[in-house]
Amino acid sequence: MTVFQAPEGYIALDDSNKLFKKILQEGTGELANRSGSTVKVHYTGSLFDNGDVFDSSVDRGTPFEFKLGKGQVIKGWDVGIASMRIGEKADLLILSEYGYGAQGSPPKIPGGATLLFNVELLDIDLSTAELSIQEKIAKAKELKGKGNELFKKQEFSEAAKVYQQAENTLSNTWGAEPEEGSQIKDLKVSLYSNIAAASLKIKDAKQAQIYSKKTIEIEENHEKANFRLYQALTMLGKFEEAIELLETKKEILKGIDVDQEILRVRKQKAQAIANEKKVYSKMFA
Incomplete structure (x- = not known):
């Protein structure tokens, strides 16, 4: 070209x-x-x-x-x-x-x-005008801090909302200088990961899946994000996807016994299939 x-x-x-x-x-x-x-x-x-x-x-x-x-x-x-x-x-x-x-x-x-x-x-x-990029970064950090306090108080639903407010604050940051871009990237990784964590606490597996993936898009081998994605997939009944993730990311998931987790997921899958068969047998009995 x-x-x-x-x-x-x-x-x-x-x-x-x-x-x-x-x-x-x-x-x-x-x-x-x-x-x-x-x-x-x-x-x-x-x-x-x-x-x-x-x-x-x-x-x-x-x-x-x-x-x-x-x-x-x-x-x-x-x-x-x-x-x-x-x-x-x-x-x-x-x-x-x-x-x-x-x-x-x-x-x-x-x-x-x-x-x-x-x-x-x-x-x-x-x-x-909107906030300047530096003002947006400062505001996002402030909201992240508030979200962390809510998380510590186990107010997980409110914490997720505040983290999302911080995420929205970082929209439209085109034209950022390299140092600002680095700060924005780090903030987004932290916020996405935190939203995923809070979502798991309130059993919102779909949102946890979305934000875990958003974290991984930026930082592929983010250990906590990969583990939270695994948890979300398991919660959603996507057992084979969960197992594939565990096998693919075994080297970075240092905090868990991957082989034991795979066995646990296989048992959950088997139980889910058994429960489904029971439901169908009652329907057509």
Whole structure:
């Protein structure tokens, strides 16, 4: 696959190589990096291949406003504008994956079109903004602490709810710096694992299964998450899945006798089958 080569002076804004920016005038005001903040811009959009202008707020004489990070505009705008300061003028070069995709926006924008936007960031209204990433991390840590206190008091249902509030706080954290990303990852692992633990306590095996898997998606060999997934599968009567997990993850499940657990699950399966046969025999007696 041919990698797009942006013209001189353009820099990639992320690792996708689908969005590039060339600063024409440095901004001196607030940075537009708060999701949910309302930004006001002037722009002229054209097709990169032939220069045909398809839209211009400048020509209309009316700035365009939208909320960042809410999917109200194409991804190239959500990411590109978030890199600008008030007063900055820049060209945003947006490949179709960050623009209108293979379908385009007929009749003016054909499918697969690369777009060029000349943009000026006029103003930012932070009153509509979400918490900053650092504020979200701090809030999630605070809620995690409250959840832990509830768990210690054996208020497991409430603890699970508070952990989920903390999880929701960490949504929409695109644009995080590497150190922030690491903190978010660690928090999510801890929160997902804790939700699974609390769910098992209240016999909500389905939720325990979901959050154990979410933990493992991030940290494959997380011992407690794998053990909690095994417990949830057993509780749900998914005995063969439970046995397969035990056999696959035997090396990391240091805290249990895996062979004994496998025997126990096989006995549970046999008992479940026997109970099912009894029910059917009574139904048709």
